[in-house]
Amino acid sequence: MPTLLGLRAAALTVTAVLVSTVLAGCGDDDTQDEDLTRQELSWEDCPTPSDAQGGGAAPSPLPDGGEWQCATMKAPLDWDDPKGDTIGLELIRARSSGDGGARIGSLIFNFGGPGGSGVTSLPSFAEDYETLRTRYDLVSFDPRGVGRSAPVICQNDQQLDAYFQQDATPDDAAERTELLENTKGFNDDCEQNSEKILPHVRTTDAARDLDLMRQVLGDGKLHYFGISYGTELGGVYAHLFPERVGRAVFDAVVDPTQNAEQGSLGQTKGFQLALDNFAEDCLSKAEECPIGDSAQDVKDRIAGLLKDLDRTPIPGVFPRELTQTAATSGILQALYSQEFWEYLTQGLQEAYGGDGSILMLLSDSMNGRKENGEYSNIAAANAAINCADDKPRYDTAFVERKLPEFQAASSLFGDYMAWGMITCTDWAVPGAADHPVVSAPDSAPILVVGNTGDPATPYEGARKMVEALGNGVGIELTYRGQGHGAYDSKNKCVQDAVNGYLLDGKVPRTGTVCT
Structure with a gap:
C-alpha cells in the first residue's frame, strides 16, 4: 500500500478542489564498461514531471531563491551483471544553504511507497527540511521502476x-x-x-543503487533519511554495507520481521x-x-x-x-x-x-x-517492488x-x-524472501522514530527494527502522536532530536519519548 509520499501533493489537490512513456528505460550503452562509480552527473534545471512521476509543474524555487537541480545517474540494470545493460536513475538536489566549511555532505531521502517519486516528493516537503539544508545538500531520487527511472508500466x-x-x-x-x-x-x-525491468526492482537492488549514489555524490558515508518503506530500504542498506552508514534516521518504521x-x-x-x-x-x-x-x-x-x-x-x-x-x-x-x-x-x-x-x-x-x-506509475511500481521482494x-x-x-x-x-x-498471485517474478534482512551490528547508530498513532507502519515496528539492527545500533525515539510519520508533524521534541543527530552527531538517549 502506498505510504506517505502522496500526502503533501494530495493535500494541495484536495484543498484546491474543496476551496474553490517511459522517459528513461533500459538498454545497451556504449559506455557500459566504464566504472560507474566515476561517472560525473550533469546537474540541470529540473523539467516538468513526467506522467509516470505524476505530472504537474516543475518545482518552485527554494525559500532562498535557489533552483532545484536534476540529473540522471547510470546504474546496472542487473547488479549481478554490472558490466551489462544500464538504466538511468533520476536524481534531484537542493544545494546546501550554509557555508562550505559547515557542509557535511549529501542527505539522501526516500519517502516511501514503495513506488513513489522522490524527485517530486522532496520539493513538496522541502520547507520542513530547511534546517537540515544548512549542512547538507538535500537529495532524493526515483528508485528503479519508479517515475523517470525505468518505470514499470502496467495498464493505461x-x-x-x-x-x-x-x-x-x-x-x-x-x-x-x-x-x-x-x-x-x-x-x-x-x-x-x-x-525487462521486473526482475530488477527488489529492495536489495535499490540499496546497491544507494551505495553507487553515495560514491557518485562524493561521500565516504551514506547520510540517509528514510520514511515508511524508506526505513526498510535503509535497513537493507545497513545490512549490506554496515561500515558505510553515516548519520541515518528511520521515521515511520516498517517492521522488518513480518512477512x-x-x-x-x-x-x-x-x-x-x-x-x-x-x-x-x-x-x-x-x-x-x-x-x-x-x-x-x-x-x-x-x-x-x-x-x-x-x-x-x-x-x-x-x-x-x-x-x-x-x-x-x-x-x-x-x-x-x-x-x-x-x-x-x-x-x-x-x-x-x-x-x-x-x-x-x-x-x-x-x-x-x-x-x-x-x-x-505508483500503483504499478508498488506492486512490482512488493511482489519482487515478498516470497x-x-x-x-x-x-x-x-x-x-x-x-x-x-x-x-x-x-x-x-x-x-x-496482489502477487501469478506475478511474473518470484519473490526474494519472507521478510527483509536488516541486521547490521557493525553500523553507526541509526535513529529509529516510531509514532504511537501511526496507521500504516504501526508503532511496534520501531522496536522490532531496533532489535533487528543489532545491539547498540538502533536508537529508539517514541512520538506519542497521530498520523503517518513523526518528523513532519513539526513536533519540536522530535525535530530537535533528529536535527541534533543529523547536524551535530548528538545521539539521543534510546527510549526518549516526545509528546
Whole structure:
C-alpha cells in the first residue's frame, strides 16, 4: 500500500478542489564498461514531471531563491551483471544553504511507497527540511521502476479507472472469480509492458543503487533519511554495507520481521486504531460532530455507507461513481494524516447526502490519479517492488481461512486488507524472501522514530527494527502522536532530536519519548 509520499501533493489537490512513456528505460550503452562509480552527473534545471512521476509543474524555487537541480545517474540494470545493460536513475538536489566549511555532505531521502517519486516528493516537503539544508545538500531520487527511472508500466488510464473501481471485497464465488481475473489481467499487463525491468526492482537492488549514489555524490558515508518503506530500504542498506552508514534516521518504521500476511494484518489493526482516534476526535470538538452522536455511531454509520455502496454506488467525480472499494481507499488515505481528518468528516457528511466526490478525490490521491484522469506509475511500481521482494504467494483459499482474523482486527477494513494479499498471485517474478534482512551490528547508530498513532507502519515496528539492527545500533525515539510519520508533524521534541543527530552527531538517549 502506498505510504506517505502522496500526502503533501494530495493535500494541495484536495484543498484546491474543496476551496474553490517511459522517459528513461533500459538498454545497451556504449559506455557500459566504464566504472560507474566515476561517472560525473550533469546537474540541470529540473523539467516538468513526467506522467509516470505524476505530472504537474516543475518545482518552485527554494525559500532562498535557489533552483532545484536534476540529473540522471547510470546504474546496472542487473547488479549481478554490472558490466551489462544500464538504466538511468533520476536524481534531484537542493544545494546546501550554509557555508562550505559547515557542509557535511549529501542527505539522501526516500519517502516511501514503495513506488513513489522522490524527485517530486522532496520539493513538496522541502520547507520542513530547511534546517537540515544548512549542512547538507538535500537529495532524493526515483528508485528503479519508479517515475523517470525505468518505470514499470502496467495498464493505461482507462484500464486503471476500472481496476480501482472493481469490487475488492468479494461476497460470493462469482465476485471472487472476477477479482482474481482482474488481478491476473493487471499482472499479465505488467509482464507484457515491463518484462525487462521486473526482475530488477527488489529492495536489495535499490540499496546497491544507494551505495553507487553515495560514491557518485562524493561521500565516504551514506547520510540517509528514510520514511515508511524508506526505513526498510535503509535497513537493507545497513545490512549490506554496515561500515558505510553515516548519520541515518528511520521515521515511520516498517517492521522488518513480518512477512506480507503479518504486515497486512498489522496495517489492518493500525488503520482501525486511526479510525477509532478519528471518531473520538470528532466527538471531542467543541461543536457537534456532524457524522455521529458517539464514537461507535460514527463507525457504525461508515460501515452502513460502505454496505450501501456495495449494492448501489453514488455519484463521485463525473462520470465515475463512488463504489465501496473507492470509498474504502479514500477513507484509508484520509487516515494517513490528521491533517486530512477534516476532509474525511466533510467527505462522509456529503456521501451520506449522496455526493461521493470528496471521498473519490481522496481515493484518487491514494492511487496516483490526477484530476485530468492521468495516473502516475505508483500503483504499478508498488506492486512490482512488493511482489519482487515478498516470497509468499497467497491464493483464495488462504485468504478465506484468514478472513475471520482480519475481520476481528477491523470489521471495516479487514476484508479489504485480506483480499489485497492476492496482489502477487501469478506475478511474473518470484519473490526474494519472507521478510527483509536488516541486521547490521557493525553500523553507526541509526535513529529509529516510531509514532504511537501511526496507521500504516504501526508503532511496534520501531522496536522490532531496533532489535533487528543489532545491539547498540538502533536508537529508539517514541512520538506519542497521530498520523503517518513523526518528523513532519513539526513536533519540536522530535525535530530537535533528529536535527541534533543529523547536524551535530548528538545521539539521543534510546527510549526518549516526545509528546
